Amino acid sequence: xxxxxxxxxxxxxxxxxxxxxxxxxxxxxxxxxxxxxxxxxxxxxxxxxxxxxxxxxxxxxxxxxxxxxxxxxxxxxxxxxxxxxxxxxxxxxxxxxxxxxxxxxxxxxxxxxxxxxxxxxxxxxxxxxxxxxxxxxxxxxxxxxxxxxxxxxxxxxxxxxxxxxxxxxxxxxxxxxxxxxxxxxxxxxxxxxxxxxxxxxxxxxxxxxxxxxxxxxxxxxxxxxxxxxxxxxxxxxxxxxxxxxxxxxxxxxxxxxxxxxxxxxxxxxxxxxxxxxxxxxxxxxxxxxxxxxxxxxxxxxxxxxxxxxxxxxxxxxxxxxxxxxxxxxxxxxxxxxxxxxxxxxxxxxxxxxxxxxxxxxxxxxxxxxxxxxxxxxxxxxxxxxxxxxxxxxxxxxxxxxxxxxxxxxxxxxxxx
Numbered sequence: 164x165x166x167x168x169x170x171x172x173x174x175x176x177x178x179x180x181x182x183x184x185x186x187x188x189x190x191x192x193x194x195x196x197x198x199x200x201x202x203x204x205x206x207x208x209x210x211x212x213x214x215x216x217x218x219x220x221x222x223x224x225x226x227x228x229x230x231x232x233x234x235x236x237x238x239x240x241x242x243x244x245x246x247x248x249x250x251x252x253x254x255x256x257x258x259x260x261x262x263x264x265x266x267x268x269x270x271x272x273x274x275x276x277x278x279x280x281x282x283x284x285x286x287x288x289x290x291x292x293x294x295x296x297x298x299x300x301x302x303x304x305x306x307x308x309x310x311x312x313x314x315x316x317x318x319x320x321x322x323x324x325x326x327x328x329x330x331x332x333x334x335x336x337x338x339x340x341x342x343x344x345x346x347x348x349x350x351x352x353x354x355x356x357x358x359x360x361x362x363x364x365x366x367x368x369x370x371x372x373x374x375x376x377x378x379x380x381x382x383x384x385x386x387x388x389x390x391x392x393x394x395x396x397x398x399x400x401x402x403x404x405x406x407x408x409x410x411x412x413x414x415x416x417x418x419x420x421x422x423x424x425x426x427x428x429x430x431x432x433x434x435x436x437x438x439x440x441x442x443x444x445x446x447x448x449x450x451x452x453x454x455x456x457x458x459x460x461x462x463x464x465x466x467x468x469x470x471x472x473x474x475x476x477x478x479x480x481x482x483x484x485x486x487x488x489x490x491x492x493x494x495x496x497x498x499x500x501x502x503x504x505x506x507x508x509x510x511x512x513x514x515x516x517x518x519x520x521x522x523x524x525x526x527x528x529x530x531x532x533x534x535x536x537x538x539x540x541x542x543x544x545x546x547x548x549x550x551x552x553x554x555x556x557x558x559x560x561x562x563x564x565x566x567x568x569x570x571x572x573x574x575x576x577x578x579x
Contacts, residue, residue, distance in 0.1 A: 194236050194237070194239040195232075195236035195239075197236075197245045198235035198239050199232055199236070200245070201239075201245055201246075201247045202228060202235060205289075205295070206228055208293065209224060209228060209286070210224045210225070210228075212289050212292065212293060213227070213285065213289070227281075227285055227286070230282040230283070231282050231283055231285075233262055233279075234258050234279060234282075234283055235258070237257075237259075237261045237262050238250070238254060238255060238258035240258070240261075241258065242254060246297065248290055248296055248297040248298070249296065249297045249298030249302065250287070250298065252305040252306045252308075252309045255283075255309065256309055259279070259283065259313070262279065263275070263279060277314070280310060283310060284307075284310040284311075287303070287306055287307060287310065322552070322555075323490045323491070323551055323552035323556055324491070325549045325552055326545050326548060328545060328546050330446050330447050330450050333450055333454075334446050334449060334450045334453070336544055336546035337453040337454065337457070337547075338453070340457070340532065340533035340534065340547075341531065341532050341533045342415075342457065342460060342532035342533055343453055343533075345376055345377045345378065345415070345532075346376075346415055346419070346456065347441070348376040348377075349377070350419075350424065350425075350434055350441070350442060351442075352372060352373065353425065353432065353433070353434055356431045356432065356433035357431060357433075358430060358431050359427060363420070363427045364405060364413075365416070366383070367384060367403075367404065367406075369383070370382060370403065370409065370412070371400075373406070374409050374412050377411050377412055377415065379409060379411060379412065380399065381400065381401050381402075381403055381408075381409045381412075382400055382401075382402055382403070383402075383404070383405075383406075384404075385402070385404070410464075411528065414463045414467075415460065417463045417467075418459040418460040418462075421459040421462075421463070422452070422455050422459050423435055423437055424437050424452070424456065437452055440452050454549060457534065457547065457550045458550045458553050458554050460532075461529075461534070461550055461551070461554040461555075462554050464525070464528070465479055465483055465525060465554075466479055466483070466554075466560070470563070476563075476564060476565070477518060478518065478521045478522055479564060480565060480566050481518060481522040482525045482526060483560075483564060483566070484564075484566050486526075486529075486535070486541075486543065486551050486555060487555055487556070488541070489535060489540075489541040489542055489551075490543040490547070490548045490551040490552070494541055494542045494543075495540060495541050496539060497539060497540060497541060498539075500519075534547060
């Protein structure tokens with residue numbers, strides 16, 4: 164499988180509700196045992212083949228193997244031989260269908276389905292690339308055609324039409340994002356390592372220098388009662404007790420950890436090999452790191468809500484829906500976003516205005532990082548469309564946010 168093929172799974176890892184491989188695994192049976200033995204015998208070679216050195220690749224390879232074993236257990240239910248190096252496309256299609264149908268109805272079938280099909284595709288590519296495929300060339304072509312068709316089916320539903328942009332042009336856009344430039348400054352400030360607290364945060368005495376990388380004025384110390392939290396800017400230096408009271412810095416720090424650009428240990432945080440690629444890698448590798456970081460930053464900054472707090476969910480839903488609409492050729496007008504519907508009561512209008520203020524605060528923060536432009540319309544740079552699609556175009560997430568149940572305001576992007 165090519166680098167692009169591996170990327171079908173590499174960045175996904177465990178899904179939001181747990182590892183997709185762990186859900187819907189085949190029931191204990193002789194076939195499952197046979198599949199486990201067969202997959203285990205190929206596992207070391209598969210991991211070596213899959214792992215190209217990118218952060219998390221080896222762990223994702225193991226997730227793939229669990230999904231592969233589940234499907235192959237069902238495949239061996241239907242054949243006599245325990246040979247997984249030659250697969251019948253018809254029987255494989257049946258096995259995939261049975262495996263995916265085993266997922267409980269309250270779980271994310273679509274997300275797991277995409278992962279499982281891509282994992283099996285990777286397994287077939289591995290067999291072909293390492294000369295382990297023992298079937299005919301025609302049989303291999305039929306299996307690949309089947310899996311390609313299934314992958315295309317999982318990609319049919321899309322809210323964002325991601326444009327085709329060359330790696331060179333996309334990289335040029337990403338490196339100019341203030342978010343990337345400021346994060347690069349933070350990585351350079353970290354140097355070889357920086358001490359952290361027991362919670363993995365920077366020490367209070369280091370907050371001022373770290374915040375300055377993002378153009379923020381904040382310092383750690385004893386905070387006076389009633390002093391405002393440090394946000395995304397301001398003319399006065401704010402005193403905070405913790406890095407977590409500086410939202411932008413905390414969000415970038417979390418995104419760095421999620422993308423394995425820094426490794427946070429018990430006493431220090433240090434850059435990984437991936438951070439060098441982030442700052443000055445080859446075009447495709449560097450772009451991959453930058454895109455992944457922006458995706459995780461978008462997740463942390465917008466989706467870090469408490470699901471038990473309806474207001475936080477509503478604000479996240481509003482921001483996500485605006486970003487999805489902004490990632491299009493027909494972006495929404497700023498003067499029509501969150502307009503109360505005709506006939507709304509004074510209380511409803513007040514609620515909408517409060518929601519609008521909270522959502523706009525987050526959107527303006529993203530605009531300061533170059534991810535969004537706010538003028539007559541909300542616009543996302545076309546090169547960044549892919550990040551919006553990856554982060555928010557998830558059926559389970561959209562259901563969680565209840566984006567179809569926002570009754571009190573207008574998200575229509577059409578001109579009035």
